[in-house]
Amino acid sequence: MKNKVLPIIIIVFSVLIIGVNIYFLTGKRVPMSDSATGNTAGNLHNGGLLFEMNGKVYFANPSDNDCLYSMNVDETNVKRITNMSTKLISGANGYLFFYMDSSKKSSNLTGLGGATNQHGIYRCKVNGDKLTCLLREYVDMLQLCGKYIYYQDKEKDGFLGKIRIDKSNKKVVLDELVSPACYDDGFIYYTGVKSDHGIHRLSTATDGVSDFLPGSYFYPVVTDGYIYYMNGEDNYSICRTNIRSGDTETVTKDRVDSFTMNSQYIYYAYSNGNQSALKRCNVDGSNQIVIYEAITNSLHLTSQYLYFKIYGNDDVFYHVPINNSDAVSVCTF
CATH class of the missing domain: 2.120.10.30 (TolB, C-terminal domain)
Structure with a gap:
């Protein structure tokens, strides 16, 4: 009888150890994609x-x-x-x-x-x-x-x-x-630092680098087949280039301090002294409007709101609904 019970105990104990190990290993594993x-x-x-x-x-x-x-x-x-x-x-x-x-x-x-x-x-x-x-x-x-x-x-x-x-x-x-x-889509687009300020492209599959857009361009954003950027050769206006064709056009001639965007609108901090303002335009530059008259920074978008800060006051976020259903107001969170 003892000869039969011992193997069963060993098997049960082994299964428990394996189960515990799987539990802890699974708990420590970080999902990767x-x-x-x-x-x-x-x-x-x-x-x-x-x-x-x-x-x-x-x-x-x-x-x-x-x-x-x-x-x-x-x-x-x-x-x-x-x-x-x-x-x-x-x-x-x-x-x-x-x-x-x-x-x-x-x-x-x-x-x-x-x-x-x-x-x-x-x-x-x-x-x-x-x-x-x-x-x-x-x-x-x-x-x-x-x-x-x-x-x-x-x-x-x-x-x-x-x-x-x-x-x-x-x-x-x-x-x-x-x-x-x-x-x-598997590429990092970045502004060169050492030898030039053109936009380069790095493949994350190989970490290989290729030249993409020569010039003096900053803060690239890729959306719907275009790369948008601030053009240092043209008063820091916003331009865009079609990634496939290479065709380039100016989105706005305004001097820009920073911008963020979604697939419909570009929101940007217009830099013009006492006339500085937070502005919005369509992604092709049309229908430009003023959202708020102030020197703004820290522009962020979610699916519901545009968030921003006013120069000199980093302790407060302002927000405005992206559907224009309400005016600019101070965040209370």
Whole structure:
């Protein structure tokens, strides 16, 4: 009898061990997809302070030292996720990726948590669980490109690096401090830094680089077959180039400080001294209107609102519905 019971006990025990291992390994595994992409280029160029995913908006709350919060797209159900300031927010498959540092902390943070000194690229679940530091570096920009985060590292003279979202395969991609914000269909479009200021294209499949658009162009955004950018050769106006044909046209002759966009509208900070304003036009430049008369920055779009800040007041977000159903107002989250 004992000879029969012992093998059964061994088998049951082995199955339990395997089950426990599978449970813990599955719990630690981060979902990865080659098609994953993070925040929009326009939002990231403006600091990556808001990011929409699956009906939720994740944002750096200026009323709480830029700590990471979540809310519904209609600005209800506001919840705090982190206790330290965040920016460059992206995400996919139930996880968020962002830069976090302890230069600013929640006013509600006390004790040992308030004395920590942290910085770097972090990952967590959308509810804040499983907060993990992927990279302890000072970073100016990051973008989720498939299974990897490409990042602009300020170490020494600066470089473009990448790290897989499971914290493996860290690598220097380019010995040049270029921005990976503009990612579309397997390519990063970036402005050259060292030898020129034209737009180049990097394949995330091979990390190979090719010239794309010679000139002096900044803050590229790819939307619906066009690449939009600020033209440094023409008073920082907004231009666009058809990616297939190469045809280029001016969208607006206004001098622009920054812009963000969706598939219908371009929102931009018009720079003209006392006449500076937040403006909107169609993606082809038509139907230009003034939204708000002030020097503005930090322009971000969600599916419901345009968010922005006014120069000299970083502690407050303003917003306006993108369907023009209401006037500009101060955010109260």
